[in-house]
Amino acid sequence: MLSPGQGKEEKQLRLHGSGETMHTVAADLYLPRQARIDGIVRENSQIKTFVLSFVDEEFNSAFRYQCGQFLMVSVPHCGEAPISFSSSPTRPGSIELSVRRAGRLTSALHEMQVGDRLGLRGPYGRPFPLAGLVGRDLLFVAGGIGLAPLRSVVNACLDAREHYGGITVLYGSRAPSDIAFAADLADWAKSPRFACRLSVDSAAPGWRGAVGPVTGLLTETGVDPEKSVALVCGPPLMIRAVLGMLSEKGLPDDRILTTMERQMKCGVGLCRHCHMEGKLVCVDGPVFSLAELKRLRPMELAG
Amino acid sequence: MHDRYLLQKDHLKSLLRKLMKEYRLVAPARNRHGDVLFVVLEDLDAAELDLAAQPQNSLKEFFFPQREALYAYEISDEGYRFRPLAPECPPTIYFGVHPCDLSAILYMDVVFSQGGRDNFYLRRRRESVLIGVNCGAPPSDKCFCNATGHGPFLDFGADLMLTDLGGRFFVEADRAQGQALVRSWRQFFEAAGEEDRNARYQSFLEARGSFQRQVHVEQAIRQLADGAVAEEVWAALSLRCHDCGGCAYLCPTCTCFTITDQQTSAQGGVRLRSWDACTFAGFTRMAGGHNPVAQRTGALRQRFLHKLRDDVARYGRPGCVGCGRCVGSCFGGADIVRFVEKAYEGGC
Known part of the structure; x- marks a missing residue:
């Protein structure tokens, strides 16, 4: 005799072998956790870095993530958007998200103050393969807000400096006043075996650095194809140009890493807004090697 | 048994x-x-x-x-809280x-x-x-x-x-x-x-033995796996797409969705999940306006690639179950059967 109750029990056994309760699973997949804005750093006129911690202290101190991953960030009445970690996982206890003012949610976020609350869920996504960087020379090439996810990697590597070879950062901005992460750039300059070169699209009085796209810096930079790994992040046109140049310098495609940006709604591989040639950027990325991208041929690489 | x-x-x-x-x-x-x-x-x-x-x-x-409230949210002195529904x-x-x-x-x-x-x-x-x-x-x-x-x-x-x-x-x-x-x-x-x-x-x-239609789905699947579908096919069909989303809504396997907040008071609202369609221009457009999908020529590309290439690669069978609902409903005539026929004919 089958009663609805019996049927339910039977099915629960089948679907809940791991012992998790139905309620927890139902609640958790898209449920944001409350976080507090502990600090705001104005990086330039368009970018702010938000220093955050989860309100639940126990959860906050146990929370871990990896370089290249992202969070789904809820802003009151604005829904959610994916934002990469710009802080380093080697420094747990607080999270930093660097956000460029681009649309409705990010504009509302830019209006928020220290003490205000956000919702966070994650971490999501395939991270940078840090184990693969050990023993290598590291070349970071970033444009604008693209330095945010790479800043996470640079700081993680500096926190274990002895594991890596030389580190070079090439960073392009629109104008000297747009150069973000100035405090980091100043810190990095003090590190051993570290080179940092900046370029701006249009110079201003007093600017002594390079002028032009970041590819100009790359042309002048020697890359040892045997020893190096390159990590690239920026606008699609920059990514395309830089990946091409790195390939020409003889760096193997599986040691050229970049991150892809797409609209995302779920972050867990279901909503499919982040589709990219058969892959989903939220779960299969956002980090991809050039070797993978050449097989997929997304629009970022299309001629 | x-x-x-x-x-x-x-x-x-x-x-x-x-x-x-x-x-x-x-x-x-x-x-x-x-x-x-x-x-x-x-x-x-x-x-x-x-x-x-x-x-x-x-x-x-x-x-x-089609539309479902996942959470209720509330902003108060205690913070910004989500309650599962x-x-x-x-x-x-x-x-x-x-x-x-x-x-x-x-x-x-x-x-x-x-x-x-x-x-x-x-x-x-x-x-x-x-x-x-x-x-x-x-x-x-x-x-x-x-x-x-x-x-x-x-x-x-x-x-x-x-x-x-x-x-x-x-x-x-x-x-x-x-x-x-x-x-x-x-x-x-x-x-x-x-x-x-x-x-x-x-x-x-x-x-x-009583099917009137011979739709060459297997052939289209092979062509897609080989990358042998001409760009002109996507472009010709995409031009006929009116961006209405009817095919996705009627489709029994289209499960793409969006998540949005609906404010119901100064202090609160609900987080909704609703059906979405990969053919919509806003589906992939990001903050700031950049869209990785060329809408005019590629609006339908993802729809057919997902069902006939990506699902076959992932699950071993197409995501299209052949119910034919989209065939009767697309007023641009850009349904999946039309695609399969175009791919089969090798032209547009």
Whole structure:
């Protein structure tokens, strides 16, 4: 005799072998956790870095993530958007998200103050393969807000400096006043075996650095194809140009890493807004090697 | 295992009446306008069940509603809190489900339980009993389940599977839940004999031979896997797409969704999940306006690649179940069958 109750029990056994309760699973997949804005750093006129911690202290101190991953960030009445970690996982206890003012949610976020609350869920996504960087020379090439996810990697590597070879950062901005992460750039300059070169699209009085796209810096930079790994992040046109140049310098495609940006709604591989040639950027990325991208041929690489 | 029974048609309503005491009943019924739809049946005597026609809606909306509140949120002195809203999911029997729509549920089972387990879907699914009915003849001239490998008969997936043999149904109970149903209401079921099995097989052969349409789905799948579909095909079809999303809404396997906040007061609101469509211009457009999909020439590309290339690569069979609903509804004539034909002809 089958009663609805019996049927339910039977099915629960089948679907809940791991012992998790139905309620927890139902609640958790898209449920944001409350976080507090502990600090705001104005990086330039368009970018702010938000220093955050989860309100639940126990959860906050146990929370871990990896370089290249992202969070789904809820802003009151604005829904959610994916934002990469710009802080380093080697420094747990607080999270930093660097956000460029681009649309409705990010504009509302830019209006928020220290003490205000956000919702966070994650971490999501395939991270940078840090184990693969050990023993290598590291070349970071970033444009604008693209330095945010790479800043996470640079700081993680500096926190274990002895594991890596030389580190070079090439960073392009629109104008000297747009150069973000100035405090980091100043810190990095003090590190051993570290080179940092900046370029701006249009110079201003007093600017002594390079002028032009970041590819100009790359042309002048020697890359040892045997020893190096390159990590690239920026606008699609920059990514395309830089990946091409790195390939020409003889760096193997599986040691050229970049991150892809797409609209995302779920972050867990279901909503499919982040589709990219058969892959989903939220779960299969956002980090991809050039070797993978050449097989997929997304629009970022299309001629 | 492999329990085979007969259910006299005269007994069907009595059985359903018994079942309705314990379960909500969803079945295809013809309404007063002549349309057949899957509906929650309250009054079996007043309902005109129709097991032959194709219901205009699939069962998607019963497991994955078009619009659903996932959380209520509140902003107060205590912060910014989200409260989960439990989905309504009474134990439900879905009766009279054709192989295409059954296959679509099996497909959604995989989608919503891989990686992230979506319990908004899975809880409703757990409370479901599926009673299918094989198609003795294609319900419409748009059907092409024979070409996608999902019909006209289905040997797995349903708790009970019925085949119309004239005055009686041949009943297959291959799953524990179906076998338990038969045990509970044993008085309605007779043991089936060799003759009945043969009659079922005969019905299968007739059904298989009665499709009017030859849709070359397998050929299109091979071409997509080889990357041998011309850009002109995507562009020609995309130009005909009116961005209405009708195909995705009617499709029993289109499960793309969006999540939005709806503010209901100064201090709160609800977080909604709604059906979305990959053909919509806003589906991939990012903050700041950049869109990685060239809308004019590529609006439909993802739709067909997902169903006929990516799902085949991931699950071994196409995401299209061949129900044909989109074929009749696309007023631009840019449905999946048109795509398969264009790819097959190699032109546009």
